[in-house]
Amino acid sequence: MADVERFKLVIGGKPVAAVSGATFESQNPYTGETWAVLADGSPTDVDAAVAAARSALDGEWGRTTGFVRAQLLRRIGDLIAADAERLARLEVSDSGKLYREMIGQLTSIGSWFHYYAGLADKIEGRQIPSPNPNYLVYTRKEPIGVVAAITPWNSPLLLLTWKLAPALAAGCTMVVKPSEHAAASTVALALLFDDAGFPPGVVNVVTGSSPEIGAALAGHPGVDKVAFTGATATGRHVAHAAAENLNPVTLELGGKSPQIVFGDADLAAAASGVISGIFAATGQTCMAGSRLIVHDSVHDELVRLVAERAATIRLGDPMDPDTEMGPVANAPQYAKVLHYLKVARDEGATVAYGGAVDEDLGGLFVKPTVLTGVGPESTVVREEVFGPVLAAYPFHDEDEAVALANDTPFGLAGAVWTKDVHRAHRVAAKVRAGTVWINAYRVAAPSVPFGGYGLSGIGRENGVDAVEAYTETKAIWVELTGSTRDPFTLG
């Protein structure tokens, strides 16, 4: 294991071994080989990380102004952009995602820190008119405190940044628990905060192979807020654990997002958008456009276009710039995708393309898959596969399109493809989802809120309002007359 890289926990600004000394391995999903050894933390390490985050909050970091935090956020944004190549390679090794996507993500992550740097010195309370002229009333926006961030294996640093940048702008400290399947890049990122000049303990990371660390962190009495991205079932556990401490949560969960294509749509553009929605990142994105709901006049033609392009998608080495789809990110996820393909076949779906593993490549490769002959009750239409599996089915009129799109417990994202401007906005307003793209798919920005309705989550990340999720509002009453009042009346 000569080339294996080693990663420790990050507590109080320093890399430290797990208290137990234990480690665990991470396999590269493309090569199948162990490429990293990481510290296998335990709830005892979580205690230490929460204590370090609390001490930073009570110490130097807690005394910084928004102006100083803005400077530090700008600096960390620059450092991440400068280190994008190394961080992107770590993510590719851990999750098998394409280098060409991850280098783009890692280069843009700096802009999230820059955006929240712009907000850090503008977090303002208000002076509130009091009905009683004897009082001056104002509010302060204070950091909510120690934030627990629990993240998934797809895009670990981007999804962490959506929590970390606004939390730091607000003046919070954080303990991060990355996924056991892709933890290395989070450790590398956390070490950059020291270089940027953040005081020790502002950003801490506890890695580990067991879900018990996430559970320990989510329910930790020293934590003030929990921000989670991951599966809906796990989100429920996290919300229960946080509720024990009556802590607020932000939950970014799963999806089953619809792509609604009307008969007048530009079919070439729609086919490209559908491909990007379901086959980019091997379909392993929360916003995957996994349900293709198409007007019956163009259903067969669009399915043909998508299946033809799917057949030419280049699968292979995620580091190769020509590769368009990498492997599934880990063995449990691979088993899950194959399970859904079998269920679809058993339920009578027709495979327009794919539907199986890629025999030539072996490993964890699954062919991009287009299924027809499914309907609103099919399992692949109801449940999140989190893989390269598209389920296509027809609609007859606009009302039916909206009803089919909303016939899901999820509500993360969706798209409307049409050239009719009236219909585009009408339908976008009726789709119950946190994001709706019109004639586009898979676009995100620091300034635009992202999050879900229903089982897709609670709260929004990104945008100006995300800072609110990391602040408490304190009302301050100032008595102005200096007189002594009747203690038995309400002021």
Ligand code: NAD
């Ligand atoms: P997951 O829920 O299995 O794991 C997410 C994190 O939770 C990991 O760090 C894991 O160790 C931790 N965890 C596991 N059990 C826990 C428990 N009982 N208490 C606390 N933490 C626990 O999710 P995953 O497989 O890593 O990621 C895929 C899922 O994430 C998909 O459902 C996907 O849709 C969702 N996702 C959502 C978004 C979004 O923004 N809405 C983005 C990406 C991924």
